[in-house]
Amino acid sequence: MKPNKELVLEILKTIHFEGQTSDIVSDNSVLNVVVFNNEILIDININNPSLQAKNNIKSKILKSIKSKLNQKIDIKINFKLKAETNKTILNLNRKLDNISNILAISSGKGGVGKSTVTANLAISLSQMGFSVGILDADIYGPSIPLMFDIFDSKPLAVNVNGKSKMKPIESFGVKILSIGFFTKLDQAVIWRGPMASKALNQMIFDADWGDLDFLLIDLPPGTGDIHLSIMQSLPISGAVIVSTPQNVALVDARKGISMFNQENINVPVLGIIENMSYFSPLELPDNKYYLFGKEGAKNLSIDLEVPFLGEIPLIQSIRESGDYGRPAALQDETLIQSVFNNISKNMLSELIIRNKKLPETEVIKITTMSGCSAIK
Numbered sequence: 001m002k003p004n005k006e007l008v009l010e011i012l013k014t015i016h017f018e019g020q021t022s023d024i025v026s027d028n029s030v031l032n033v034v035v036f037n038n039e040i041l042i043d044i045n046i047n048n049p050s051l052q053a054k055n056n057i058k059s060k061i062l063k064s065i066k067s068k069l070n071q072k073i074d075i076k077i078n079f080k081l082k083a084e085t086n087k088t089i090l091n092l093n094r095k096l097d098n099i100s101n102i103l104a105i106s107s108g109k110g111g112v113g114k115s116t117v118t119a120n121l122a123i124s125l126s127q128m129g130f131s132v133g134i135l136d137a138d139i140y141g142p143s144i145p146l147m148f149d150i151f152d153s154k155p156l157a158v159n160v161n162g163k164s165k166m167k168p169i170e171s172f173g174v175k176i177l178s179i180g181f182f183t184k185l186d187q188a189v190i191w192r193g194p195m196a197s198k199a200l201n202q203m204i205f206d207a208d209w210g211d212l213d214f215l216l217i218d219l220p221p222g223t224g225d226i227h228l229s230i231m232q233s234l235p236i237s238g239a240v241i242v243s244t245p246q247n248v249a250l251v252d253a254r255k256g257i258s259m260f261n262q263e264n265i266n267v268p269v270l271g272i273i274e275n276m277s278y279f280s281p282l283e284l285p286d287n288k289y290y291l292f293g294k295e296g297a298k299n300l301s302i303d304l305e306v307p308f309l310g311e312i313p314l315i316q317s318i319r320e321s322g323d324y325g326r327p328a329a330l331q332d333e334t335l336i337q338s339v340f341n342n343i344s345k346n347m348l349s350e351l352i353i354r355n356k357k358l359p360e361t362e363v364i365k366i367t368t369m370s371g372c373s374a375i376k
Helices: 005-012 051-069 114-127 193-205 225-233 247-261 296-304 316-324 335-357
Strands: 030-036 039-046 074-081 099-106 132-136 156-160 163-167 169-171 174-178 212-218 238-243 269-275 308-312 366-369 372-375
Touching (some): 005 039, 039 051, 051 074, 099 225, 099 335, 114 132, 114 212, 132 193, 238 247, 247 296
Parallel strands (some): 099 212, 132 174, 132 212, 238 269
Antiparallel strands (some): 366 372
């Protein structure tokens, strides 16, 4: 009997994967069959990439085809690994309906003042009358508890509709959760990605945030696993990029913007904030010294067509306020308060535009193939 595609498919319908009830044709595991003279090429989709599983199904196919056709046939089988959705993090049924806007504060590089900016933006928004929370997602270097002078605090458990929830620590009118509450000040967090993601999910979904106008997420530097975990778990309204003016920081800021702009992530970038823009000595307040370069982040915003939200001067009291646990934006009628208020207003303006023009951001889906993650 001369082989043809229809005949080969009929034979393959008698073959099952180990432990499966449906045959490999009916469950769409057979991707393609090509018959050319006495040569048969078969593409098979498999869940189990082990050599034993491959040899098992290959043996069944070869035995069935050769027993039915009774002639010398060259059979080649190509295996392809099925992509499975990672269900560990993604859960579309878990939403935070009580939070109006979720903003990711990000930086491509460490040490540019991202947490300082997050803390002071939260204070500025709170002073405007908004209800604000901070999720310190910088798992390996949490600094928000220190900046709000609550590093010795521990969240209490509260009963919400019969479920036990974590109650965020409140400081200066801002609700805060951080991994820093659950570790000692000198204790290093040595976790793999899945453990860090699980901890973040607990702080997001197992917390009694109450009604918030804004939840600011202080992301770790760079573009990595924590960023993807957050965007898998939450619909981010928009991202804010923090950078200093120097080229070494701008290169990484560009990468951060590129991550949010990827087609399959598609989180709107509300703008760039330039930190440590210039230095003005107390004795020469009208002089500006551009220690790290001039208008680097502003030029990057023009180059990438991203809004520029404002610049923050290099002022000693901003650093001191963070170290002492009292964010600088609390200082009434000062240059610092004015700077952060203006940046907050610019950010709100961009958010209003974003909410008018774009639909709600969706959580992203990530699949795992051969040990590597791919964004869908």
